[in-house]
Each structure stands twice: as C-alpha cells, then as structure tokens.
Amino acid sequence: MARNDGPGPELRENLVYLLKHAQQRMAELLADALKPHGIEGRELGVMLTLAGREPMSQQQAAQRLGIDRTTMVALLDALEGKGLVSRHPDADDRRRNVVELTGAGRETLRLAMAASAEAERVFLTPVSPRTAQELRGALQVIVFQPDGRDS
Amino acid sequence: MARNDGPGPELRENLVYLLKHAQQRMAELLADALKPHGIEGRELGVMLTLAGREPMSQQQAAQRLGIDRTTMVALLDALEGKGLVSRHPDADDRRRNVVELTGAGRETLRLAMAASAEAERVFLTPVSPRTAQELRGALQVIVFQPDGRDS
C-alpha cells in the first residue's frame, strides 16, 4: 500500500476508516510476530479454534471462525503440511474429518500465543492499560452483542 | 461469508479478530446506509478527502487516503461516471489532474455523511455514549500516533 500522508479531519473521525487502519496495523504486527513460528494470523485463528476443546469437524471449525468450509480446506491443507494439525475420518460419521492439533501444533500454538500477546502489547503502546481494556471490552460488546444494550 | 457460530473464548479476546469483525460489521452497516445515495464506502472516503480543501491531484488524494494511485484511478472513474467528481488537467503542470467534487458531488456527500453518522450510531448502539467516545479516541491515538505515548 502507498504511504499514508494522513487523511483530512473528516476521515480522522470516521469509524470505518479508523477500524480498517487499526486492523491493518494489528494484522501487520501479528504477522511479523508469528513469522518466526512459521504461521500466519489466520492460521493462528484456526489453531485457537481447535485448541482446548473436544475434537471438531472441518465444518464446525469453519462455522466457529465464520469462514466458508472451502476456505477452511486450504487453511488446513497448509497447517497439515506443516505437521501442526491432523485430519482423520470420523468413525461415527465417515463424511466428516476430525481435525486436531498435533503435539507440534500445541507447542507452536503456545509460542504463537505469547508472540501474539506481545504484538498486542506493542499495538496498545500509545494508550493506557485502562484505555486498552476499555477498547477490548467495547469491541467485544459490539461484535458479540451487536443488538443488545450494554452487557 | 458463512454464518458465525461464535468463536471460542481464546478468540473472543483476540484483538485482530475483534478489529476485523468490528470493521466488517461497520462496513456492512455503512454500505447499506450509502446504497440509497448510489455510492460505496470507499467512494465516501475519496469524497471526504476531496471535500473542504484546496484542489488536489489524483496522486495527492491517493496519498491522503493511503491507497495506490492506480487504485485511485478506478475509484475516480466510477465517481466521475456518476457525475460526482470532475477531472481537469492542471494548468501549471499538465501531467496532473485536478480533482474536485461537482455540485452534485457536494450534495451527495452531504446526504452520505448524514447516512454514515446514522450507521455509526447503529454500530455503537450496544455501548454507552461515553464508551463510544473512548473507543473512537483510542482508535485515533493508535492509528495516528502509533509510536507516541498518549496524546
């Protein structure tokens, strides 16, 4: 992307603009932090979805993440190729694949979560810890209870 | 995109996930709000950049928005086709195009800004006005002073 000279005052107030650029910056910080561990931001999302939970089918994992099952196929192909995830046919329903983290996957996830936390810390550097918590809380409410009032 | 069943607790805390989904929701609300006025979210960004300011070249406008000049060409093609923006060669440097809102463009912008404000109001419904202001302020600091401490 071209260098951003900074928008006029109209755009600096604009929520879509602010959210998009904040998301892009956070995504770049995360990508850099994950690179040493050989995974990308979306792959961390998949691994977090698979972690600490009863085994899941590809479709269930995709629904959790809010992505299409065809998108999940490509993500799992990559993670399986790196030896971080395994796929087995489900004995109870052989149409399904049971997807799980491998041992290497759990270890990579542990390191990646620490790297992610550090990237978030850098992202939040310019605001106070209290403001950072309010930011996270406000986004959670907006994303997960978009129709409710407060919690 | 597939229906989102909701992620596990790990992802609900994840800033990239929260920012991405918040941005997508805000973008959808804005797109719906702008549809009656015949423009898209990115086109509103271009028009806001061109508004209330001395005339600008395409390249200057692109740099303000942080997009490539080739991307700006397509955006301006669309806006010019709708009669909302005009392009004229710059008399002082005929390599440049001076880009300006037309009268219709200024009127559409006025209506679009009101629609955008209403979309933001809907987006922010689940949080208090005070939290909403803190959210906007925190994002501004993070996006525009990513290396500074507080303001």
Added chain:
DNA sequence: TATTGTTATACTCTATAACTATA
C-alpha cells in the same frame, strides 16, 4: 435427498510493471 470434504472457478480488492504525456 442431504451433508461433508473437495476441486474448479470466479469475483473483489489491491498492488506492480509498463506505457504515454508531460516536465
């Protein structure tokens, strides 16, 4: 018939490279 995983394909958004006209 319906569902799961898969493949092929297409669409959106954006960038890079190369062309043109001007400087």
Added chain:
DNA sequence: TATAGTTATAGAGTATAACAATA
C-alpha cells in the same frame, strides 16, 4: 531522467457451484 495518469496484469483472500463419498 523523473513524474502523473493510465492500462494490463497478477496476487491474496474469499465465495459459489458442482462432484464424490457417505448418511
């Protein structure tokens, strides 16, 4: 030579449609 606008092209990311295996 360098720059502004343009065009052609390519890549990333994602979705839809169609197919095989299974239910």
